[in-house]
Amino acid sequence: MPAELICFESSCRARYAVTEVIYNCPRCGGLLEAGYDFSSVAAGEWKRIWRQRRTSNAPLDQSGVWRYRELIPFLDDYRHVVTLREGNTPLLDAGRAAAYGGLRRLTFKHQGFNPTGSFKDNGMTCGASQARRLGMQRVACVSTGNTSASMAAYAAAGGLQPAIFIPHGNISYGKLAQALEYGAKTLQVEANFDQILKLVRVLAEKLGIYLLNSINPFRIEGQKTIIIEMMDQRDWQAPDWIVVPGGNLGNVSAFGKALRELRELGFIDRTPKLAVIQAAGSAPFYEYMSNPGGRFQAVEHPETLATAIKIGDPVSWPKAKHEVIASGGLVEKVTEQEIADAKVQIGLCGIGCEPASAATLAGIRKLTAAGKMDAGADVVAVLTGNLLKDPDYIFRYHTGQLEAPGGVRIESTFGNRPVVVANDAEEIAALLG
Numbered sequence: 001m002p003a004e005l006i007c008f009e010s011s012c013r014a015r016y017a018v019t020e021v022i023y024n025c026p027r028c029g030g031l032l033e034a035g036y037d038f039s040s041v042a043a044g045e046w047k048r049i050w051r052q053r054r055t056s057n058a059p060l061d062q063s064g065v066w067r068y069r070e071l072i073p074f075l076d077d078y079r080h081v082v083t084l085r086e087g088n089t090p091l092l093d094a095g096r097a098a099a100y101g102g103l104r105r106l107t108f109k110h111q112g113f114n115p116t117g118s119f120k121d122n123g124m125t126c127g128a129s130q131a132r133r134l135g136m137q138r139v140a141c142v143s144t145g146n147t148s149a150s151m152a153a154y155a156a157a158g159g160l161q162p163a164i165f166i167p168h169g170n171i172s173y174g175k176l177a178q179a180l181e182y183g184a185k186t187l188q189v190e191a192n193f194d195q196i197l198k199l200v201r202v203l204a205e206k207l208g209i210y211l212l213n214s215i216n217p218f219r220i221e222g223q224k225t226i227i228i229e230m231m232d233q234r235d236w237q238a239p240d241w242i243v244v245p246g247g248n249l250g251n252v253s254a255f256g257k258a259l260r261e262l263r264e265l266g267f268i269d270r271t272p273k274l275a276v277i278q279a280a281g282s283a284p285f286y287e288y289m290s291n292p293g294g295r296f297q298a299v300e301h302p303e304t305l306a307t308a309i310k311i312g313d314p315v316s317w318p319k320a321k322h323e324v325i326a327s328g329g330l331v332e333k334v335t336e337q338e339i340a341d342a343k344v345q346i347g348l349c350g351i352g353c354e355p356a357s358a359a360t361l362a363g364i365r366k367l368t369a370a371g372k373m374d375a376g377a378d379v380v381a382v383l384t385g386n387l388l389k390d391p392d393y394i395f396r397y398h399t400g401q402l403e404a405p406g407g408v409r410i411e412s413t414f415g416n417r418p419v420v421v422a423n424d425a426e427e428i429a430a431l432l433g
Ligand SMILES: *Cc1c(COP(=O)(O)O)cnc(C)c1O
Pocket: 118, 119, 120, 146, 147, 214, 245, 246, 247, 248, 249, 250, 251, 252, 308, 309, 354, 356, 357, 384, 385, 386
């Protein structure tokens, strides 16, 4: 099945070989996407094959990304694949979180169950495999944390040399620790995410390094499988809403592409609405989408404790705009306090997640309260990262020491302080009584 790179701009749509090392359209500067000739698709047959693969011991079939390889057919040789058995993430019902969000029922698709603890693995297996196919030896990314952790792991597993660039002093230790342990050359740059991205693009060109930022169209292909796997787990019954946090907006772009392709190829018979939730201090996409006719404007100093979505100048906004509109969806923003409180409610379901992921439930609560989302709607929220990514945030919240940017203290609304006690059975019994 021939694959190509196609410019996403509707006025350009220039086509390039899938093996070209380009990240933007050389003609117009637009974003690129992978395109395929899907004329031989057999939806019913493929659904059956994908089910059968769940019982297979072959690495390619065990991967929750490559199991669905018929819908991401950009490789010509599967020996290039680097897999850590990514994907395979559960759908979890969460009654308590549903009630908090104003819904009768809510399901989480928990991407924190991935090998390095975030959905970045779904994309990175594809990006790293493409790097090997292209014969690249070095890979690099700029990251607020999870991309670097994921890229470091997949590079190490695939025999590539990883270099990661992170904003100095702005990353959680859980994520930084991963990159160090997986052996990535780690550079902490005195600049913010958006500035470092510009720097790295210059360096990649100069040094022949393959860039694995979310602008990389092959990462987007891998992230499509989050939606494909979710539909497979729901026996191809589409929900009413899919809710996702928005940072660089790669994930919502991937979700939208997956939904369009699944619908066009006859895998699902209706399209869920996409709801993108941003942190209020870092919400350029929310501002843009709420102001029809306005220009897209970056936030120069994005602020949020949810560092995974602390991005002021998201590269994928044109794709995200297209996908939100095509799905009939919307964009919402939530405060630091709303994120922090929603996060505990997810924890109290025995599920847990990192701060950025909790923006989903905070957003749902706001949308149901405003009547924009129906209490009876069938909603899937995507939890993007694992609870253990940012333990410092959690400890501070529960002990009343969490401060939002600007020094505003976050209320420990659902705080659960550890209690120091003497080695005294009576005293402890009284306490637990
Ligand atoms: C990367 C990331 C996000 C943001 O995803 P985008 O594709 O950049 O919008 C949200 N949550 C977590 C945990 C992430 O790692």
